[in-house]
Amino acid sequence: MALSRRMAAPVLVFLLLLVATAEMGPATVAEARHCLSQSHHFKGLCVSSSNCANVCRTENFPGGECKTEGATRKCFCKRIC
Numbered sequence: 001m002a003l004s005r006r007m008a009a010p011v012l013v014f015l016l017l018l019v020a021t022a023e024m025g026p027a028t029v030a031e032a033r034h035c036l037s038q039s040h041h042f043k044g045l046c047v048s049s050s051n052c053a054n055v056c057r058t059e060n061f062p063g064g065e066c067k068t069e070g071a072t073r074k075c076f077c078k079r080i081c
Contacts, residue, residue, distance in 0.1 A: 035081040039064060042075035052076075 042055045046066035056064030056077035064077040 032080045034078045036067070036076040036078055037061070039075040039077050046073040046075040 004033065005016055008066045015025035039055055039059060041059060042052060042064075045081050049065045052064040052075035053067050055075060056062075061079050064075055065080075067076045
């Protein structure tokens with residue numbers, strides 16, 4: 001009986017730590033910031049981000065995406081800052 005009471009305190013502390021760390025959620029990994037630059041070669045309204053990304057690759061950017069600017073959608077090339 002004495003042994004079970006002696007083990008109860010460490011087990012209780014362990015369970016409290018387990019619950020406390022589960023409440024915090026998984027650790028998040030910091031993402032790299034992306035710099036955007038409006039495409040110089042894209043013509044017209046940007047509807048397809050994949051088409052925008054292809055044009056941006058010809059401008060030596062790794063990718064691109066359509067963004068709404070005002071009332072129009074424009075192609076912005078994206079790279080890690």
